[in-house]
Amino acid sequence: MYHLITGLYAEWTKKERFNVLVVGPSGVGKSCLLEKIKSLYLKRPALPPNRIAPTVGQNVLELPLDKMTMHFWDLGGSPSVRRLWTKYYDESDAVVWVVDAGHFLALHSQSQQQRSGDVKGKGKATEPDVGTEAYEARELSWKLLSELLKNPSLEGCPILIVANKANENQSTSTDLASTVKQWFAEKLARIDDDPDEAASAQAPAQTSNVFADNEEESYRSPTRSHRNYEWGVILTSALEGTGVYDAVDWLQIRAQGLKHGRSR
Numbered sequence: 001m002y003h004l005i006t007g008l009y010a011e012w013t014k015k016e017r018f019n020v021l022v023v024g025p026s027g028v029g030k031s032c033l034l035e036k037i038k039s040l041y042l043k044r045p046a047l048p049p050n051r052i053a054p055t056v057g058q059n060v061l062e063l064p065l066d067k068m069t070m071h072f073w074d075l076g077g078s079p080s081v082r083r084l085w086t087k088y089y090d091e092s093d094a095v096v097w098v099v100d101a102g103h104f105l106a107l108h109s110q111s112q113q114q115r116s117g118d119v120k121g122k123g124k125a126t127e128p129d130v131g132t133e134a135y136e137a138r139e140l141s142w143k144l145l146s147e148l149l150k151n152p153s154l155e156g157c158p159i160l161i162v163a164n165k166a167n168e169n170q171s172t173s174t175d176l177a178s179t180v181k182q183w184f185a186e187k188l189a190r191i192d193d194d195p196d197e198a199a200s201a202q203a204p205a206q207t208s209n210v211f212a213d214n215e216e217e218s219y220r221s222p223t224r225s226h227r228n229y230e231w232g233v234i235l236t237s238a239l240e241g242t243g244v245y246d247a248v249d250w251l252q253i254r255a256q257g258l259k260h261g262r263s264r
């Protein structure tokens with residue numbers, strides 16, 4: 001009888017589990033973010049950034065929240081570890097895609113400088129960013145994200161783009177969040193134009209909705225899409241802790257929207 005009652009109690013009080021896959025290129029600060037979540041929510045001491053080595057496998061964090069347990073998988077972003085990413089897709093309920101906000105900031109200020117130079121000197125528009133470290137890093141990040149989004153196992157999975165390394169002074173001096181958001185909105189709207197898409201276009205057709213985190217702001221793919229997911233952008237600083245609560249809140253809202261996770 002005792003076992004029956006404790007078993008029933010455990011079943012009634014059992015929390016939903018929501019699996020979050022944290023991925024992105026190497027060095028963008030995924031593991032530092034996870035450490036920051038751990039220290040802010042669980043009040044456990046975080047490893048200092050200089051003690052965090054590049055991830056060669058996975059880091060795991062169980063985060064008990066009011067209505068669910070959020071389970072994070074932070075995977076390494078180096079080419080050899082990236083091969084493991086797909087193994088987690090089936091079990092993932094949401095993806096956190098981490099980018100380096102510093103790259104967007106550098107490219108944004110370069111293009112502004114170029115624009116003012118062009119106006120003054122009436123020069124012709126060039127592409128000064130191509131080949132710079134920031135440009136190449138942003139391109140690699142998009143290439144990896146678009147591959148991930150095309151994987152049918154992640155269909156319907158909410159995607160939170162976290163622009164990390166956005167220190168306070170940087171994010172207020174320019175409208176970095178809207179720069180990042182606009183850039184991804186344009187890329188996501190054209191994702192189906194990619195010729196590499198041909199193979200995955202065979203997947204069963206679904207509604208073609210791609211939503212920004214602001215529900216009123218809807219970016220619709222100009223061509224057919226078999227995807228149906230929500231996405232948003234949040235700026236964070238894993239070192240300063242800014243944006244970390246917002247990111248976890250965003251995920252919680254999506255988790256509640258999905259209720260019992262994605263249908264698999």
Ligand SMILES: Nc1nc2c(ncn2[C@@H]2O[C@H](COP(=O)(O)OP(=O)(O)OP(=O)(O)O)[C@@H](O)[C@H]2O)c(=O)[nH]1
Pocket residue numbers: 024025026027028029030031032033049050052053054055056075076077078164165166236237238239240
């Ligand atoms: N300025 C700044 N540096 C950061 C921030 N977050 C992380 N870093 C630095 O970025 C470097 C890489 O951080 P990691 O957390 O190891 O990056 P990662 O994305 O987990 O890298 P992999 O495990 O190789 O995929 C570290 O040297 C951190 O100090 C941030 O918010 N601001």
Ligand SMILES: [Mg+2]
Pocket residue numbers: 030031032053054055074075076077
């Ligand atoms: Mg790491």
